[in-house]
Amino acid sequence: MLKITNVSKTYNNKTKACNNISLDILPGDIYGFIGHNGAGKTTLLKSIAGIINFDEGEIKVFGHSIKENPLAAKRLIAYIPDNPDIYETLSGIQYLDFIGDVFDVRKDKRQELIDKYAEMFEIKDVLNNPISSYSHGMKQKIVIMSALIHEPKVMLLDEPFVGLDPKASYLLKEVFKELCANGSLIFFSTHVLEVAEKLCTKVAIIQQGKIVANGLTHEVIKDESLEEIFLELLKE
Amino acid sequence: MTMYKKLLKVFFKENFDLKKMLGKNKKMSVGKAILIAFLLIYMIGAFVGTFGYIFFNLGDIFNQMGAIDLLLVYAFMYSTILTMMFVIFRANGYIFNYKDYELLEPLPIKPRTVLAAKLTVMLIFIYLSTFVFLAPIMFSYFYHGGFNVFSFIIFLIGFITIPLIPTIVFSFFSLLISQISSRFRKNNLINIVLLFVLFLGIMYLSFSFNSLSSVNPFLNQQDFMDSISKYYPPVKWFTEAVATKSILDLFLLLVFNIGLFAGFIYFIQGLVRKTNQRGLTKLTRKNNKKAVSKQRSIVTSIAVKEAKKFVNIPIYALNVGMGVVMLFVLAIASLFFKEDIGLFISEIGGLGFEIEAMVLIVIGFCMSMVYSTAISLSLEGKNFWILKSLPIKPQTVMHGKMLFNILLALPVALVAIVLLSYSMEITLLKTVLMMLFAISLSLLTTCFGSLINLFVPKFDWRNPTQIVKQSAGALLGMFGSWFFLIANGFLYYFITKSMSFEIAVLLVSTFNLLLAISAFMLVNKMAESLFIKFEVY
Numbered sequence: 105m106l107k108i109t110n111v112s113k114t115y116n117n118k119t120k121a122c123n124n125i126s127l128d129i130l131p132g133d134i135y136g137f138i139g140h141n142g143a144g145k146t147t148l149l150k151s152i153a154g155i156i157n158f159d160e161g162e163i164k165v166f167g168h169s170i171k172e173n174p175l176a177a178k179r180l181i182a183y184i185p186d187n188p189d190i191y192e193t194l195s196g197i198q199y200l201d202f203i204g205d206v207f208d209v210r211k212d213k214r215q216e217l218i219d220k221y222a223e224m225f226e227i228k229d230v231l232n233n234p235i236s237s238y239s240h241g242m243k244q245k246i247v248i249m250s251a252l253i254h255e256p257k258v259m260l261l262d263e264p265f266v267g268l269d270p271k272a273s274y275l276l277k278e279v280f281k282e283l284c285a286n287g288s289l290i291f292f293s294t295h296v297l298e299v300a301e302k303l304c305t306k307v308a309i310i311q312q313g314k315i316v317a318n319g320l321t322h323e324v325i326k327d328e329s330l331e332e333i334f335l336e337l338l339k340e
Numbered sequence: 341m342t343m344y345k346k347l348l349k350v351f352f353k354e355n356f357d358l359k360k361m362l363g364k365n366k367k368m369s370v371g372k373a374i375l376i377a378f379l380l381i382y383m384i385g386a387f388v389g390t391f392g393y394i395f396f397n398l399g400d401i402f403n404q405m406g407a408i409d410l411l412l413v414y415a416f417m418y419s420t421i422l423t424m425m426f427v428i429f430r431a432n433g434y435i436f437n438y439k440d441y442e443l444l445e446p447l448p449i450k451p452r453t454v455l456a457a458k459l460t461v462m463l464i465f466i467y468l469s470t471f472v473f474l475a476p477i478m479f480s481y482f483y484h485g486g487f488n489v490f491s492f493i494i495f496l497i498g499f500i501t502i503p504l505i506p507t508i509v510f511s512f513f514s515l516l517i518s519q520i521s522s523r524f525r526k527n528n529l530i531n532i533v534l535l536f537v538l539f540l541g542i543m544y545l546s547f548s549f550n551s552l553s554s555v556n557p558f559l560n561q562q563d564f565m566d567s568i569s570k571y572y573p574p575v576k577w578f579t580e581a582v583a584t585k586s587i588l589d590l591f592l593l594l595v596f597n598i599g600l601f602a603g604f605i606y607f608i609q610g611l612v613r614k615t616n617q618r619g620l621t622k623l624t625r626k627n628n629k630k631a632v633s634k635q636r637s638i639v640t641s642i643a644v645k646e647a648k649k650f651v652n653i654p655i656y657a658l659n660v661g662m663g664v665v666m667l668f669v670l671a672i673a674s675l676f677f678k679e680d681i682g683l684f685i686s687e688i689g690g691l692g693f694e695i696e697a698m699v700l701i702v703i704g705f706c707m708s709m710v711y712s713t714a715i716s717l718s719l720e721g722k723n724f725w726i727l728k729s730l731p732i733k734p735q736t737v738m739h740g741k742m743l744f745n746i747l748l749a750l751p752v753a754l755v756a757i758v759l760l761s762y763s764m765e766i767t768l769l770k771t772v773l774m775m776l777f778a779i780s781l782s783l784l785t786t787c788f789g790s791l792i793n794l795f796v797p798k799f800d801w802r803n804p805t806q807i808v809k810q811s812a813g814a815l816l817g818m819f820g821s822w823f824f825l826i827a828n829g830f831l832y833y834f835i836t837k838s839m840s841f842e843i844a845v846l847l848v849s850t851f852n853l854l855l856a857i858s859a860f861m862l863v864n865k866m867a868e869s870l871f872i873k874f875e876v877y
Contacts, residue, residue: 155728157872178731189722191645193528193652197631198645204633205641206730215633222631231631234652 105130106152106258106289111161112313113147121147122158123313129291129306131257132284136304136321137293138334144313145293146186149260152291153183165258179207182251186262186293188243192236196227196246199235200253207254217253224275225249240267248276259283261292265299277303301330309337343449347457354802355461372796376812383819392476399480408485412579413568415477415495416502419470423503424510424542426466428535429655429805431507431514434462435608439802441616451609459507459605466503474499491582494590498578501597505574508604513538515615528652535658536665638732642740643747646716650748655808656712656719663709664752670702671756674763681763696770696841697832699760700777703753704825707781710749713789714817716741718798718807724876734867738790742863745786753778773845780852781828785821787859792816794866799876828852 106129113122121144129135139145151158152165154174163170168177191199197218204214222228225245235243244267251259259280265273280290280303294300300307300321307324309317316337317324325333395411402408433439435458444454478495482488517538521531569576574593581589636644650657674681717738720727727737754775761771796812808814828848835844 150725153729154872155725156875175731175733178729181729183725183729185725187722190726191649191723193649194645195631197633198648201634201636202641202645203730205636205638206732211633211635214635218631218633228631229626229628232627232629236652 105166106291107162107164108148108152109162109164111148111151111158111163113144113151113156113158120313122151125161125310125313125315127308127315127318129289131287131289133289133291133306134280134284134304135289135291136300136307137291137310138295138297138300138307138330139293139310140338143310145310146262148310149183149262149291149293152258153181153260154178155183180257182254182256182259184247184251184259184261184264186266188240188247188267190235190243190247190250192234195234196231196238196242199246200231200250203250204253209254214253217255218249221249221252225272241269241272244268245272248279252279255288256283257288259288259290259292261290263294264292265294265296297330297334301325309334311337344453344457347449347454348460351457351461355465372812375796379812379816379819382823383815386819386822387472388476391473392479395476395480396483399477399484403484408481409579409583411477411481411485412495412582413575415474415481416498416575416578418473418477419499419502420506422470422473423466423506426469427462427507427510428514428517428538429658429809430462430465431511432518433803434458435511435612436515436615437518438616445613445616451613452605455609455612456605463503463507466507467500470499470503488585490585494581494585497590498582498593501593502574502578504597504601508600511604511608515611528654531654532651532657532661535654536661539658539662540665540669638736639740639743642732642737643743646712646741646744647747649716649719650712650744653719653804653808655805656715659808659814660710660712660715661748663706664749666709667703667706667752667756670706671752671759674760678763681760694841695764696766696774699757699764699766700774700832700845701825701829703757703760703774703778704781704828705822706756707749707753707778708785708821708825709818710745711785711789711814711817711821712745712748713738713741713786714792714813714820715789715807715811716744717790717793718801718811718813719804721799721801721807722876724799724874728871728874728876734871735864737871738794738863738867742786742790745789746782749785750778750782753782769842770845773842773849776849777845777852780849780856781824783856784824784852784859785817787856787863788820788824789817790863791859791866792820794863794870797874799874824852824855 106127108125108127108129111122111125112120114120123144125144125148127135137145137148147156150156152163152170154170154177157171163177165177165180168180170177191202194202200218201214209217218231219228222231225248227242227245227249230238230242235246238246244264248264264276268276277299284290304321306319307317307321307330308315309324317333321330324330395414398414399408399411402410435455438458481495482492517531517534521527521534524530574596577589577593577596580586581593650660670681757771757774757778760766761774766774793813796816798807798811798813801807801811828851831848831851832844835847839847
């Protein structure tokens with residue numbers, strides 16, 4: 105599981121981006137993370153992925169502390185940022201190979217998964233081309249594929265549906281369900297409340313660095329919509 | 341005019357923001373500021389001690405021969421060549437195919453105003469770099485030839501106007517190269533090859549020009565100037581205007597340069613718009629060839645990634661790879677022009693060292709120009725999140741980058757030593773020891789470069805030129821390597837006073853290896869603690 109305990113992060117000793125956040129995300133969960141711009145979503149996701157340091161608290165990935173044992177924790181994680189800034193000087197296949205090498209994915213397994221997802225996301229014809237020639241959506245697909253080829257136990261995604269065409273969005277949601285059925289967990293931030301409402305088994309709402317609502321989706325929204333709940337919380 | 345000023349203000353903030361240069365964290369800024377101040381003092385010292393010293397002495401010699409005005413020709417040439425080098429790299433991306441076109445084009449600003457603001461910023465970069473070289477020449481000229489306010493003002497006017505025509509000419513070269521290379525699938529590689537050919541061609545032409553000119557500059561100043569002015573009249577206008585305070589020559593210089601530049605701004609607008617619009621409509625080519633996966637070790641995989649970056653960023657390849665290409669050309673040429681190369685090598689330093697030592701200086705100088713480890717971490721830029729999020733030890737990342745740097749410089753250096761030794765008839769033992777020296781220097785400069793980049797990383801950049809040419813890492817990497825080379829020279833000099841060449845090279849190599857091991861251990865330790873602290877937004 106992904107266990108986040110009392111995590112706080114301050115920028116420049118002033119702005120508290122995450123304020124004493126605690127969350128438990130279990131295998132099989134599709135956990136939506138909702139908040140306005142600048143609420144602290146990306147900061148928390150980057151802290152879990154080991155990209156930035158946090159000041160207080162603890163994050164454990166299946167028992168491995170991201171601070172104490174980062175390599176063991178990161179071997180279980182795939183992180184997909186909101187902006188697919190990847191190595192433009194490599195071709196798609198070279199980038200996937202780089203990630204495969206890092207996660208030590210066997211060559212035959214790697215090829216099988218690359219073929220499967222390239223076919224699924226309809227980018228097999230451009231895998232030999234440099235990433236610099238890709239559109240935003242293509243880059244996003246390559247980042248998603250790079251996450252999937254090492255079959256992660258924890259998938260962290262920052263606004264994963266931005267830039268994807270409707271078919272790719274649908275396929276990604278199906279992949280989420282397939283991964284969760286196999287014991288992985290998904291934790292993603294989104295502004296698209298309809299997606300969160302329909303797709304997520306659990307949601308957390310963050311406001312100015314604090315979790316203001318959290319739990320099973322149907323319990324959080326009760327007989328209202330997620331949009332109404334979110335706006336009510338913002339007013340408070 | 342108001343809009344021009346507004347644009348200029350924004351472009352200035354983008355290009356010359358001290359906060360960006362020194363980092364946003366206050367604590368780091370003080371450390372970096374001290375380091376940069378130290379670096380600047382070292383650079384000024386090294387520069388004044390070498391370039392400044394040469395031109396001060398040259399001025400003295402010219403003055404005694406009554407040919408002090410020749411220094412003005414040198415000033416003109418340096419300004420022109422530096423402008424050429426800057427414009428070839430920057431024009432495409434700065435005035436053609438610029439990244440903020442989509443942002444600027446929809447705004448209600450005249451294209452001419454945008455172009456003028458962009459050219460102004462580019463010229464300021466040129467003035468800053470040419471000033472460094474022209475200041476010692478100017479000092480020598482007025483010190484030896486006598487100071488005159490009017491001549492000084494004309495010199496400054498020349499300083500501002502000389503780069504204008506090379507900017508026009510080489511902007512087109514820059515565009516032409518990018519247009520030719522864009523027609524090929526491996527366009528960046530073609531671009532790099534064309535740039536190398538252009539640079540080597542210019543070097544060859546300048547050598548040929550010197551040897552073709554039957555006029556000896558030391559014997560007949562006027563004839564020498566005339567022979568150059570025949571090809572490019574502004575040289576004569578500038579030198580005459582400064583030397584004789586000729587108003588007519590100053591007028592010609594101003595009208596010719598400024599007139600052509602104004603015309604350039606006016607007529608180039610259409611081309612600027614066309615190239616920018618073409619850049620927006622790139623189509624992703626489809627390829628039926630099946631993408632086949634390759635498995636490698638992590639270190640090799642990182643080194644391969646570095647190699648791909650190297651061959652895909654022309655400014656990176658040209659600056660960091662220049663030493664390697666020079667070594668390669670020299671080594672091959674030594675087989676065919678044995679006597680000329682021997683003479684060239686022995687004349688370079690003029691220090692009275694034996695040929696083996698001179699070969700080592702040439703090899704060392706070229707190898708120290710390979711400074712990829714001093715900038716490769718910074719070149720990760722916005723991609724740094726990838727390495728931080730992956731299960732790779734920070735030291736493994738550094739090892740991959742080091743491996744690439746070694747593979748870039750060392751094999752060519754070893755081949756060059758073998759070929760040069762064969763041409764210069766150097767004994768086998770000496771050749772092997774020279775190879776040992778090359779290995780030790782390669783390891784030292786590689787580890788030292790990594791250490792530098794860990795100290796002064798810069799992830800917040802828009803154009804790789806900012807890292808490859810203008811970052812503290814690049815400057816420290818290059819000048820730091822020269823510092824080691826100078827230290828090696830002193831060590832060699834003192835050892836050979838009482839011992840043989842063989843023992844001296846062995847001891848110098850051991851010295852380098854010991855330093856390299858220390859730097860390597862420090863890199864491992866520092867990478868582990870610093871990686872997580874590097875915040876990329």
